[in-house]
Amino acid sequence: MAEVRHPAAQALSDVPAEPGAPKPDPILVADGVSRRFGGLQAVxxxxxxIQRGVITGLIGPNGAGKTTLFNLLTGFDQPDGGSWSFNDRSLSGVAAHKVARRGMVRTFQLTKALSRLTVIDNMKLGATKQRGERIGPALIKVLWGAQEREIEERADELLDRFKLLDKRADYAGELSGGxxxxxxxxxxxMVEPELVMLDEPMAGVNPALVQSLLGHVTSLRDEGMSVIFVEHDMDVVMNISDWVVVLAEGRVIAEGPPAAIMKNRAVIDAYLGSEHDDEEAR
Amino acid sequence: MDVVGALQTGLQSAFGTQAAVYALLAIGLNVHYGYTGLLNFGQAGFFLVGAYGVGISIATWGLSIWAAVFMGLVASVALALLLGAPTLRLRSDYFAITTIAVAEVLRLVANSAPAGPVTGGPLGLQFSSPFYAVNPFDVGLNLGFISYPVNTTWAMLVTWSLVVLATLAVALLMSSPWGRVIRSIREDEEAARSLGKNVFAYKMQSLVLGGVIGGTGGIMWAIVGNTVNANTFRPQATFFAYAILILGGAASRIGPIVGSMLFWFVLATGQSVVRQAGSAGYLPGGLAGPTALILTGLGLMLLVVYRPQGVFGNTRELSLDG
Structure with missing residues (x-):
């Protein structure tokens, strides 16, 4: 298909554009996952x-359950039913911190920069299997000093890549939103994830920075990571996604390559349609 | 009015064992509140179990002083585990409510008549230990302006040494990757969780560590005074510790030490001045105690308004919203 541009996404060219379509190499599989909030069926x-090695965009109108689904899959919320697995290992009932350690790391819609930690400390916190994070060895620096230096080097490389290196000693709370x-x-x-789940990475970011953020997202895929990201802005989604999943009222109403989604009647009704109504109402 | 006398009383108090014990309470609280963000309103509870752990072991069970110290530490750890297990998974406000309630329940039980055979009830416990028998000093500390009796000098040396030890241990821990996780939990525990940190386990470790340091304050209180009385552990002990922490600067390393010295200096000087005013007929009888506390509270309020980071806190850090 013409719209599939990335080599890893070629694998998706034979996948039918219909809800629940099986993928050739799924990294994440969810079955019957549901969550109710009182009378509302959120998910x-x-x-x-979710196919491995590609960028999957998760879209849907406000209240479609995108963030709730993120919370459920990453262990930040407990579902009423269903099962899901990551790399063929069940994740049902697994605590959030263990989900992260298995290589599935999320970000948050409202950015959770640790304000009163420096930028470099924020970064170093992300590294896993740190010997100095256990209370006993923490008292004896020779046990973790070498590992700390390795972590710091890796953190500096990433900061350089994300153009934050000159901010490394600043408190994270002093940074701009973007x-x-x-x-x-x-x-x-820093967690070295296989799957990165970004919850509205572009929300509240100035347009100049959006392009650079998009560049970072695509580079994650180019390095072999899988990416799921939630986004409101249709243009952004269509631009960089290899595959798009559309949620409405908690259900997957459509999925497929971006071009197919753009033409999908159900999507236009549920998403674009409601957006148009919103604008008219304003 | 004897201003010099009042200042003498204040200084005497600033370096005394009471200030050292409260420094320990504040160091423990700093681990909880300053570094981890745990709103512990029951530090008096750790103070209490440390002190009663020693008092009951010696006076009721006839154990040796080392066994008594061990019991005080075990009691502190046990209280932390019991307190933390059901509440640390909940929102922080539930934890805060539980801590103050548990501390009060412990005090009321210790103070109750039915508990008398064990805790001494309202009369408390009096006992003796070989602590002062091993006092290596022949004469008390004499600084010219202020001086201390020989036994007090020994008690001060041991208690302040423990304060320094606890400060060093906390400083080492907080500058380690462990401390980094602890501080990240203060900032946002969901973020810490999303990076693979077992937040519950870290909060529990913090609660135990700060509780044991607070419990050590109780242990020294009991050993130094050879007595334990439930009235010592009223909620105001916790709030004094908070005042000390804020005075010195939360999440600063030597803040609790300087805070405790300042706090007791101000409180004791104030009490002395007010007492003199009382005996000179300026104040109606019975008002001296409360007036000193009111003045101290006023001073703290002014401090929070004009220097919210305390003496050693970090202004830059404080200007950022959590």
Whole structure:
């Protein structure tokens, strides 16, 4: 297909553009995941597979359950039912911190920069399996000093790549909104994830920075990581996604390559249609 | 009015064992509140179990002083685990409410008549230990302006040494990757979780560490005074510790030490001045105690308004919203 540009995305060219379509090499598979808030069915996903090594855009109108689905899949919220697996290992009921350690790392819609930690400390925090993070060895620097230096080097490389190196000694709270988004993304990479889940990475970022953020997202894929990201801005989604999943009222109503989604009647009704109505109402 | 006498009383108090014990309480609280963001309103509870751990072991069970110290530490750890297990997974406000309630329940139980055979009830416990028998000093500390009796000098040396030890241990821990995780939990525990940190386990470790340091304050209180009384552990002990922490600067290393010295200096000087005013007929009888506390509170309010970071806190850090 013409719109599939990245080599890793070629694998998706034979996948039918329909909800719940099986993928050739799924990294994440969800079955019957549901979550109710009182009378509201926030999430009700029958079957969803996320292909490895590509960028999957998750879109849907406000209240479609995108963030709730993120929370459920990453262990930040407990579902009422369903099961899901990451790399063929079940993640049902696995605590959030263990999900991250398995290589599935998320960011948050409202950026969670750790304000009163320096930028470099934010980064170093992301590294896993740190010997000095255990209370006993923490008292004896020779046990973790060497590892700390390695981590710091890796953190500096990432900061350089995300153009934050000159801010390394600043408190994260002193950064601008866009820089915090960059920091959060860079910090997530310190975990060395296989799958990065970005919850509205462009929200509240000035247009000049959007391009650079998009560049970072595509470079994650180019390095072999899988990316799922939630986004409101249709243009952004269509630009960089290899595959798009559309949620509405908690259900997957469509999925497919961006071009197919643009033409999908159900999507236009649920998403674009409602957006047009919103604008008219204003 | 004897201003010099009042200042003498203040200085005497600033370096005394009470200030050292409260410095320990504040160091523990700094671990909880300053570094981890745990709103512990029950530091008096750790103070209490440390002190009663020693008092009950010696006076009721007839154990040796080392066994008594061990019991005080075990009691502090046990309280932290019991307090933390059900509450640390909940929102921080539930934790805060639980801590103050548990500390009060402990005090009321210790103070109750039915508990008398163990805790001494409202009369408390009096006992003796070989602590002063091993006092290596022949004469008390004499600084000219102020001086201390020989036993007090020994008690001060041991208690302030523990304060220094605790300060060093906390400083080492907080500058390690462990401390980094702890501080990240203060900032945003969900972010820490999203980076693979077991937030519950770290909060529990912090609660135990700060609780044991606070409990050590209780242990020294009991050993130095050879007595334990439930009235010592009223909620105001916790709030004094908070005042000390804020005075010195939360999340600063030597803040609790300087804060405690300043706090007791101001409080004791104020009390002395007010007492003199009382005996000179300026104040109606019975008002002296409360007036000194009111003045101290006023001073703290002014401090928070004009220097919110305390003496050693970091202004730059404080200007950032959590």
């Amino acid at each position: 009700d996903v029958d079957h969803l597979e 820089q915090r988004k960059l920091l959060e993304m860079a910090r997530a990479l």
